[in-house]
Amino acid sequence: MSAPVLDPALLGVLRASLALLFAAAALHKLRDPAGFAARLAGYALLPAWSVRAFAFALAGAELALCVGLVLPATARLSALTAMALLLVYAGAIAINLRRGRRGIDCGCGLAPRPLGSDLVLRNVVLAAFALCAALPSGPRALVWLDAWTIACATLAMAALFAALDAAAALRARLAE
Helix, strand or coil: CCCCCECHHHHHHHHHHHHHHHHHHHHHHHHCHHHHHHHHHHCCCCCHHHHHHHHHHHHHHHHHHHHHHHCCCCHHHHHHHHHHHHHHHHHHHHHHHHCCCCCCECCCCCCCCECCHHHHHHHHHHHHHHHHHCCCECCCCCCHHHHHHHHHHHHHHHHHHHHHHHHHHHHHHHHC
């Protein structure tokens, strides 16, 4: 039995979509570093003295993943690192949910959003996508139409993610 491989176009969509997600996440953090550090401190998982540095390191790691996911030489390692980071995010949320701390802002979107099990599930699903993005490519060579397919599918994935995120944030606000 051979190891699973993915069609190179599907692999391109997964990697480009994850790169776009991490780019947006990093830019969100860098746009308001003090605000993100405050939200990160709200998780109460880090010593107070380390929160600012850790917030900056997270933004840097997300930018590095964005670049690493689109470079063929580093894409597999970056995908596995992305999976690990997404599982850390899921774990941090789950720990706070277990502590009963639902009211803190997740720090993961443009609008304030309280923690919820949907965020844990979202990060686990994204981690599964990252794991798939770490698989090797099948032997088929990419052709010009694949570039168009990858670009359009990546934009569709971004739109779907944004719509699902907005719907979840709205649902959280309506529940309050």
